[in-house]
Structure formats: structure tokens, C-alpha cells
Amino acid sequence: MAVSPLAPASFHVLPVIDGVRFAAIAAGVRYKNRTDVMLAELAAGSTVAGVFTTSATRSAAVLDCQAKNGGAKGGKAAFLVNSGNSNAFTGKGGAASVAAIADAVAATMGNDASRVFTSSTGVIGEPMPHERITAKLGELKDALRADAIDAAAKAIMTTDTFPKGAAAEVRVGGKTVKIAGIAKGSGMIAPDMATMLVYIFTDAVIGHAALQELLGEITDRTFNCITVDNDTSTSDTLLMAATGASGVDVTGDAAFAAGLEKVMLDLALQVVRDGEGATKFVEVQVSGAADNKDARKVGLAIANSPLVKTAIAGQDANWGRIVMAVGKSGARADRDLLSIRFGDITVARDGFRAPEYSEEETSAYMKQQELVIGVDLGIGPGFATVWTCDLTHGYIDINADYRS
Amino acid sequence: MAVSPLAPASFHVLPVIDGVRFAAIAAGVRYKNRTDVMLAELAAGSTVAGVFTTSATRSAAVLDCQAKNGGAKGGKAAFLVNSGNSNAFTGKGGAASVAAIADAVAATMGNDASRVFTSSTGVIGEPMPHERITAKLGELKDALRADAIDAAAKAIMTTDTFPKGAAAEVRVGGKTVKIAGIAKGSGMIAPDMATMLVYIFTDAVIGHAALQELLGEITDRTFNCITVDNDTSTSDTLLMAATGASGVDVTGDAAFAAGLEKVMLDLALQVVRDGEGATKFVEVQVSGAADNKDARKVGLAIANSPLVKTAIAGQDANWGRIVMAVGKSGARADRDLLSIRFGDITVARDGFRAPEYSEEETSAYMKQQELVIGVDLGIGPGFATVWTCDLTHGYIDINADYRS
Numbered sequence: 001m002a003v004s005p006l007a008p009a010s011f012h013v014l015p016v017i018d019g020v021r022f023a024a025i026a027a028g029v030r031y032k033n034r035t036d037v038m039l040a041e042l043a044a045g046s047t048v049a050g051v052f053t054t055s056a057t058r059s060a061a062v063l064d065c066q067a068k069n070g071g072a073k074g075g076k077a078a079f080l081v082n083s084g085n086s087n088a089f090t091g092k093g094g095a096a097s098v099a100a101i102a103d104a105v106a107a108t109m110g111n112d113a114s115r116v117f118t119s120s121t122g123v124i125g126e127p128m129p130h131e132r133i134t135a136k137l138g139e140l141k142d143a144l145r146a147d148a149i150d151a152a153a154k155a156i157m158t159t160d161t162f163p164k165g166a167a168a169e170v171r172v173g174g175k176t177v178k179i180a181g182i183a184k185g186s187g188m189i190a191p192d193m194a195t196m197l198v199y200i201f202t203d204a205v206i207g208h209a210a211l212q213e214l215l216g217e218i219t220d221r222t223f224n225c226i227t228v229d230n231d232t233s234t235s236d237t238l239l240m241a242a243t244g245a246s247g248v249d250v251t252g253d254a255a256f257a258a259g260l261e262k263v264m265l266d267l268a269l270q271v272v273r274d275g276e277g278a279t280k281f282v283e284v285q286v287s288g289a290a291d292n293k294d295a296r297k298v299g300l301a302i303a304n305s306p307l308v309k310t311a312i313a314g315q316d317a318n319w320g321r322i323v324m325a326v327g328k329s330g331a332r333a334d335r336d337l338l339s340i341r342f343g344d345i346t347v348a349r350d351g352f353r354a355p356e357y358s359e360e361e362t363s364a365y366m367k368q369q370e371l372v373i374g375v376d377l378g379i380g381p382g383f384a385t386v387w388t389c390d391l392t393h394g395y396i397d398i399n400a401d402y403r404s
Numbered sequence: 405m406a407v408s409p410l411a412p413a414s415f416h417v418l419p420v421i422d423g424v425r426f427a428a429i430a431a432g433v434r435y436k437n438r439t440d441v442m443l444a445e446l447a448a449g450s451t452v453a454g455v456f457t458t459s460a461t462r463s464a465a466v467l468d469c470q471a472k473n474g475g476a477k478g479g480k481a482a483f484l485v486n487s488g489n490s491n492a493f494t495g496k497g498g499a500a501s502v503a504a505i506a507d508a509v510a511a512t513m514g515n516d517a518s519r520v521f522t523s524s525t526g527v528i529g530e531p532m533p534h535e536r537i538t539a540k541l542g543e544l545k546d547a548l549r550a551d552a553i554d555a556a557a558k559a560i561m562t563t564d565t566f567p568k569g570a571a572a573e574v575r576v577g578g579k580t581v582k583i584a585g586i587a588k589g590s591g592m593i594a595p596d597m598a599t600m601l602v603y604i605f606t607d608a609v610i611g612h613a614a615l616q617e618l619l620g621e622i623t624d625r626t627f628n629c630i631t632v633d634n635d636t637s638t639s640d641t642l643l644m645a646a647t648g649a650s651g652v653d654v655t656g657d658a659a660f661a662a663g664l665e666k667v668m669l670d671l672a673l674q675v676v677r678d679g680e681g682a683t684k685f686v687e688v689q690v691s692g693a694a695d696n697k698d699a700r701k702v703g704l705a706i707a708n709s710p711l712v713k714t715a716i717a718g719q720d721a722n723w724g725r726i727v728m729a730v731g732k733s734g735a736r737a738d739r740d741l742l743s744i745r746f747g748d749i750t751v752a753r754d755g756f757r758a759p760e761y762s763e764e765e766t767s768a769y770m771k772q773q774e775l776v777i778g779v780d781l782g783i784g785p786g787f788a789t790v791w792t793c794d795l796t797h798g799y800i801d802i803n804a805d806y807r808s
Contacts, residue, residue: 057731057739089727089739091756124724125757306710306795307803314804320528323493327461335461335493352495353529391710393800399711400718400796 004186006273006281006369006389007162011153012266014167014180016146017201019043019243023143024155027136029129030084030122037133038152039140040199041109042077042241048117049211051219053236059088060095061118062235064102068114070208076111079199079239080118080133081156083184086235087120087128097130104134108141119197119237121184122158149201153182156197159398160186160274166266168259175248177204179259181240183267186274196271198223198238200263203246210251214260215240222264225296226272226387227303272387277394280312282387285374289382294331298375299386301329309391312371317362319347326375337378342371408590410677410685410773410793411566415557416670418571418584420550421605423447423647427547428559431540433533434488434526439559441537443544444603445513446481450647452521453615455623457640463492464499465522466639468506472518474612480515483603483643484522484537485560487588490639491524491532501534508538512545523601523641525588526562553605557586560601563802564590564678570670572663579652581608583663585644587671590678600675602627602642604667607650614655618664619644626668629700630676630791631707676791681798684716686791689778693786698735702779703790705733713795716775721766723751730779741782746775 020042024035042048050069052062080101087094098118106113120128153163164183169176185196206214215238223238250256273281284302289295302308302325311318319340326333339349343365346354365371424446428439446452454473456466484505491498502522510517524532557567568587573580589600610618623642654660677685688706693699706712706729715722723744730737743753747769750758769775 053731055728055731056733056735056737057727057742086724089724089742089752089755089757091740091754093756124727125752126724127757306799310800310803313800316804320490320493320530323461323528324459327457327459329460331460333460336495338461338493348493348529350495351493352497353493353531391800392804393797395710396714396717396795396797396800399714400720 003161004274004278006278008270008273011150011163012165012167014149014165015169015178017178017180017243018203018245019046020201020241021144021146022148022152023140023145024148024151025136025140025143027082027132029082029132035151035155036084037080037082037136037140038155039144040079040152041144042079043243043245044076045074045244046077047206047208047211047242047244048077049208049215049240050117051215051238057089059086059120059235060090060098061087061120062237064098065117065119065237065239068117070212072112072114075115076109077115077241078105078109078111078117080105080116081197082120082133083156083158084122085120085126085128086122086124088235089125090128094128097128100130101133104137108137117239119235121156121197121235149180149182156182156184158184159276160184162274164267164270164274166263166270168262170255170259172248172250172253172255175246177202177246177248177250177256179263181263181267183271185271186276196223196236198267200240202242203244204242204248204250204256205244205246206242206250211240211242214257218261218264222261222268225385226268227300269387272389275389276398277392278389279392280390281370282312282389283372284386284388285372286377287383288377288379290332290380291382292384293382295382295384296386297331298326298329298377299384301325302373302375303386303388306391309388313390313392315363315366317342317347317359317366322373322375332379333377334379339376339378341374342366407565408678408682410682412674412677415554415567416569416571418553418569419573419582421582421584421647422607422649423450424605424645425548425550426552426556427544427549428552428555429540429544429547431486431536433486433536439555440488441484441486441540441544442556442559443548444483444556445548446483446645447647447649448480449478450481450645451610451612451615452481452643452645453612453619454521454644455619455642461493463490463524463639464494464502465491465524466641468502469521469523469641469643472521474616476516476518479519480513481519481645482509482513482515482521483645484509484520485601486524486537487560487562488526489524489530489532490526490528492639493529494532498532501532504534505537508541512541521643523639525560525601525639553584553586560586560588562588563680564588566678568671568674568678570667570674572666574659574663576652576654576657576660579650581606581650581652581654581660583667585667585671587675589675590680600627600640602671604644606646607648608646608652608654608660609648609650610646610654615644615646618661622661622665622668626665626672629789630672631704673791676793679793680802681796682793683796684794685774686716686793687776688790688792689776690781691787692780692782692784694736694784695786696788697786699786699788700790701735702730702733702781703788705729706777706779707790707792710795713792717794717796719767719770721746721751721763721770726777726779736783737781738783743780743782745778746770
């Protein structure tokens with residue numbers, strides 16, 4: 001599989017986060033000749049918080065994480081993630097597999113199973129061969145290293161064409177706090193939340209309630225504003241651990257929140273940049289909506305429209321399809337107040353094609369790899385930004401032949 | 405453009421409806437060397453009713469039809485439809501074009517402009533060259549014939565690969581009433597209502613209010629239950645005329661309603677069969693939902709999922725993606741009560757892959773051109789049927805290069 005043309009030039013160099021160690025291994029869950037399990041060991045006292053898919057058919061691992069989120073504090077914690085099998089729609093056996101993995105991790109690491117958070121990603125509905133994972137836990141423990149987060153990022157990939165990482169360093173009260181995150185995801189990506197796994201680590205001090213609230217707020221502006229194919233996974237999981245090793249309390253700190261948002265947005269956009277078959281990266285900027293909620297509706301209607309996405313793939317400045325998407329979004333709109341631009345080129349305003357519209361100029365713009373679609377509804381103060389990619393033959397190739 | 409592999413073997417032979425005459429002509433609105441305007445003349449006293457797109461950016465012609473629907477009765481009426489230009493998002497000039505066409509038709513036919521209903525389909529946002537249409541009205545009038553409905557069906561096509569027609573004859577009170585309809589549509593097809601133009605004619609006697617109510621009810625079970633790409637047109641229009649020539653009053657008659665539903669469902673399914681790039685026809689049967697609304701949500705989530713549609717294109721019995729779509733639908737669902745079948749083959753039940761599941765048997769089924777996906781939620785009495793097609797390279801080919 002060729003690396004996405006929209007990929008960053010290289011993997012971000014991620015800082016070591018004091019209090020976290022990583023290991024990855026090839027357990028043969030499904031794939032051959034690659035790592036497919038990662039373990040993150042979190043120092044005693046680490047705060048853990050998470051955001052999860054809203055799917056009614058969410059996986060056993062997600063249900064288990066939700067039950068544990070905000071629960072017991074204290075001892076060491078661990079994240080254990082496998083690729084190759086999502087353990088979703090695997091009935092009671094799926095829940096037993098999660099329990100078996102969590103218990104085995106707890107026994108190996110010497111902590112409580114209530115502090116072991118697991119995720120699984122890959123094919124849905126196949127029985128989970130959890131014994132292949134538990135058989136490797138001793139080796140994983142022995143391999144734990146503070147500087148192995150990049151190996152963890154690789155082990156959780158499925159149809160991803162590149163590993164995803166992002167980091168920030170924030171000054172709080174004269175001291176430095178570090179944040180580092182990894183993610184996987186490239187298909188089955190849609191808000192609520194974007195279909196992906198995300199793990200973020202910081203050495204800051206922060207309590208569960210404050211961290212949980214912060215994650216929820218920022219998720220709404222980042223992972224919930226990206227879409228590849230409008231399909232929502234059964235396994236979406238974002239887990240964040242704050243080890244407290246820096247000794248710096250960041251509760252309510254704006255700089256920390258901004259740093260975290262930078263990391264989360266960076267990871268979210270990397271997922272879009274790895275959208276299955278993507279050749280164009282598209283930012284949809286919506287303004288002038290009745291409110292922010294309406295603006296997001298319009299942005300997602302545009303970003304999810306197969307007709308808009310195929311036009312972008314074809315480098316066609318087909319703004320009529322943008323009008324269609326605005327119309328179907330369910331948001332308040334008035335044709336005669338609507339204006340549309342591609343980059344800085346206004347193509348339509350006042351309910352009509354812009355008099356200065358130049359097909360040649362606009363077509364030249366559409367040949368760029370990174371595009372901005374701007375829509376102003378002219379009604380109110382609401383705005384939103386949504387990110388997506390185009391819909392290409394590559395998407396069909398990947399998804400018409402995923403299981404085999 | 406090759407005819408869809410899912411097309412009916414031939415165009416239905418449609419009966420002559422007393423009180424209606426048709427003509428089609430090549431006016432050069434956009435296309436070359438084909439007819440692109442159709443005129444239907446409706447006898448004095450005909451009842452007209454219609455159902456229209458709910459798009460907030462609907463076209464000038466749709467707005468005009470909505471204003472006229474249920475208005476003045478009495479004299480002759482007419483439907484005038486062009487392909488090649490949708491006259492949508494064409495500002496005040498668009499409304500002026502509609503008025504110009506309606507006035508010219510009225511002058512030519514000798515009826516009132518308030519009884520002239522127009523539709524336009526094709527590219528969005530291009531100025532409408534309505535003078536090319538009005539220049540041809542004399543010729544169109546001279547060409548009117550009772551048996552030319554098939555020519556009308558051809559003139560309204562855009563990316564359609566075959567003309568669409570359906571008919572029914574109904575016995576009411578010992579007499580025969582006839583219904584004949586035509587439709588166009590193959591992309592930008594999604595409920596509320598399916599993106600298409602539909603014209604239905606009957607020689608029955610029925611008042612506006614009764615006909616309007618009947619159309620609304622049946623649309624919900626037919627055109628609003630099909631989807632090709634989840635994109636909703638700015639121009640969706642269904643118009644029906646009852647000339648009354650048979651002298652048979654069908655108000656409240658169940659047989660007439662059933663005949664009309666047969667025609668509407670037939671036309672709706674022909675639109676799916678001409679879905680852009682379609683190679684598989686898929687019926688999604690949902691049962692056991694909390695209510696019918698939830699059942700339709702589940703059906704549409706499955707039918708609109710790019711991952712489900714690409715799996716079908718790849719002949720892959722990827723029922724895990726069905727689970728995903730059920731989960732994201734927003735309908736009430738319980739993983740452990742859910743069962744899924746392809747045709748008569750149960751692939752999953754009780755929250756798990758069916759023990760008797762055979763990959764070989766299921767894969768063989770997926771090679772068929774016509775597929776049934778059955779989902780039972782096991783919760784309540786709600787059911788719905790939704791129809792769709794697969795998502796293929798052909799869809800990308802057609803839509804990445806539509807305007808050029």
C-alpha cells in the first residue's frame with residue numbers, strides 16, 4: 001500500500017513523557033510480519049479519561065473502557081491495544097475476551113484489572129483470538145521503553161498508510177509540561193466521534209473530572225469535525241493519561257488546553273490526510289449560519305456529499321453541488337444570501353454565479369492538493385470548520401476488497 | 405454510456421391516458437443531437453397535485469410549482485420539462501426564466517399560466533437559456549400526440565442510461581381506470597424525496613385534496629425509501645394529473661391507491677436500477693424495530709453507508725459493516741438481539757456470527773445481481789423496506805467528470 005500523497009513529510013518526533021513506557025509486538029492476531037499489539041504502562045497515580053463512540057453496536061472493549069472510566073484511582077494503569085480484530089459483534093465471547101486480556105495484563109504488570117483499558121481495531125464480527133495476545137504479555141513487559149511511542153503508533157495501524165503522532169510543550173507557571181499523542185484511522189471515519197483510536201499522554205497533574213471535561217470540549221472541535229466517509233465505527237476510542245510526573249497542576253490552565261487542542265487537531269487532520277484513497281485535503285469553512293450547530297450541519301453535509309467529493313477528485317469546481325449540499329443539510333439557509341468561494345475565489349454570491357467568475361482561474365485552483373471551500377450563509381454569527389478528503393477510485397479499491 | 409446492467413429488459417408499454425397528449429423536441433438547452441424538452445397537455449378540468457424536494461436551495465421551477473399546486477382549477481393545464489439545465493441557484497433571473505416559459509406555454513396552448521407547471525433538470529448554477537425552449541413551443545404544440553409518452557420519458561433524461569415508465573389498470577365500480585407514469589433520475593438520489601422528476605397521468609376523477617394526500621402517503625413508502633448516494637436534489641418534483649376522462653371517481657378507492665402505489669414503486673425502483681455506476685440491486689428489509697421510523701433509519705443507514713455499498717460492489721459478505729451501520733443509525737438497537745441475513749442465509753444472530761455460517765455459501769450468494777439484506781432488531785413491531793445499489797468505480801467515473 002503506497003503512503004497517502006497527503007501524508008506529513010515524516011513522523012513527528014515525539015517527546016518522552018515521564019511516567020509512560022511503551023512496547024509493541026507481533027502477536028499474529030490477523031496480520032503477518034508486522035506488529036499488532038501495543039502496551040502502554042502508566043505510572044501509579046496517573047489520571048485516565050476517555051471519549052468513546054456513540055454507536056449502539058459498540059464493541060466489548062469500548063463498553064469495558066466506559067465502565068472503567070472515572071472509576072478506581074491509585075495504582076499503575078495500562079493501555080493495551082491490538083489491530084487486526086475489532087472484537088465487535090462477538091457476543092458474550094467478546095466481553096470474555098476483554099476480561100481475559102485485562103486480567104492477564106493486570107497479572108503481568110502487577111496492577112488492578114480495573115485500571116487496564118483495552119482497544120481492538122480491525123475486522124468486525126470475527127471471534128477474537130485473545131490467547132495470541134495474552135501469550136505475548138511477558139515479552140511486551142520486558143520490552144517496555146520510555147522512548148518507544150513510535151513503535152506503538154505503528155502497531156495500531158490497520159488500513160492506515162502512515163503512523164500518526166503529534167506533540168506539544170506548554171509553559172505553565174514557569175515550568176514545562178509535555179503532551180504526546182498517537183492515533184490510527186483512515187476509513188469508517190465520521191463524527192461522533194471520528195472512527196479511530198487515539199492515545200494521548202502528558203506529564204501534567206490534572207484530576208479526572210477536569211480532564212474528562214476538557215477532552216469532551218476539544219473533541220467537538222477536532223475529531224468530531226472530520227469525516228472521510230460518514231461511517232461511524234463500533235470501536236472509536238480516545239484515551240488520555242496524565243502521569244503527573246512533572247508536578248505541574250494544569251487544572252483550568254488555558255495554555256495547557258490550547259496545547260492539548262493543538263495535539264488533538266493535528267492527529268485529527270492526519271487521519272483525514274490518510275483517508276482511504278484520498279488525493280485532496282479539504283477544509284470546509286462555514287460562516288454566517290444561524291448558530292454554530294447549523295454551521296457544522298452545513299459543513300458536514302458538504303464534506304459527506306459523494307457528489308461534492310467526487311467533483312473534488314475530478315478537480316471540477318462544481319459549486320452547484322455545494323449549493324445542493326447546503327440545501328439538504330437541514331440548516332437554515334436563504335439562497336439569495338448564500339455565497340461560496342474556493343480558496344479566495346468567490347464563485348457565487350447573492351443567489352447567483354459571481355459576475356467575475358472565471359472557469360479557468362477556478363479550475364487552476366482545483367488542481368491544488370490542499371483546498372479550502374468557504375460558504376457564508378449570510379444569516380447569523382454561527383461558524384464551523386470541517387475537514388475531509390475526496391472520494392476516489394482508491395476508496396473503492398480499498399473497501400471492495402478489505403476482508404480478503 | 406452503456407445501459408445499466410440492472411435495467412428492465414425493455415421500456416414498459418404504457419397505455420394511452422385519455423385527456424393527455426405529449427410531445428418532445430430537441431431545443432439545444434445544453435445537449436446536442438437529442439431531445440431535451442417535453443410538453444404534456446392536460447385536458448380542461450384536470451386535477452393536478454405534486455410532491456417536491458424539501459431542499460432549502462430548491463430551484464425556481466420547484467418554488468413556482470409549489471405556489472401553483474392546489475391553486476386555480478378549471479381550464480387546460482400543461483407540464484413543461486427540460487433537461488440539461490436545472491435553473492437552480494440562478495438568482496432572480498431563474499424565477500424570471502420560469503415565468504417566461506410558463507407565460508409562453510400559456511400563450512401557445514391557450515390556457516392560464518397558473519396551470520402551467522415546469523421542471524428543469526441538469527447542471528446547477530448556469531444561467532438558463534429559456535429562449536431556446538420558448539422558441540420551440542409552436543413546434544411542440546403541433547407535435548402533440550396521445551401515444552407519445554415514451555418520447556417524453558426520453559427527453560427528460562440526464563445521466564440516466566434508460567428511460568423509465570410504469571403503468572397500471574385498475575377496476576373501479578366495474579369500469580377501468582388507467583395510470584401511466586414516467587421518471588428520470590440516477591444520481592443525487594436520496595429520500596425527501598428521491599432526486600428525480602416523476603410525471604404520472606390517470607384518466608380517473610379525483611379532487612386535488614384527495615390526490616395530494618394519496619401522493620404524500622405513497623411517496624413515503626416508495627420514492628422516500630430509495631437512495632443511491634444520499635444526496636438530495638434542488639429540483640425533485642413529482643407531478644400527477646388526473647384528467648377525469650374515464651368518468652370514474654376514485655376518491656377513497658383502495659384499488660386505485662394500490663394501482664398508483666404499484667406505478668410509483670415501479671418507477672422508484674427503476675431509478676435505483678439506473679443508479680450511477682450500479683452493478684447490484686439491493687433490497688434492505690428491516691424488521692423488529694421499535695417503530696417504523698426507527699426501521700427506516702436503520703434501512704437508510706445501511707443503504708447509504710459507503711462501506712456497505714463498496715462491500716456489495718466487491719461481492720463481499722461483510723456483515724460487520726451492517727452491524728456498524730445499525731449502530732450509527734440512531735435507532736434503538738441491542739447488539740444481543742440483532743440478527744442479519746443475506747437472502748435466506750442467516751449470517752449473524754444473538755450478537756454473534758451464526759454458528760452455521762458458511763463463508764463459501766454466503767460468498768456465492770453475493771455474486772447475484774439482486775440481493776436482499778435482512779436485519780431484525782428483535783425489539784418491536786417496526787418495519788421498513790429500503791432500496792439501493794452498490795458504490796462502484798462507475799460512480800466515480802460519472803461524477804468526477806460530469807460538467808465537462
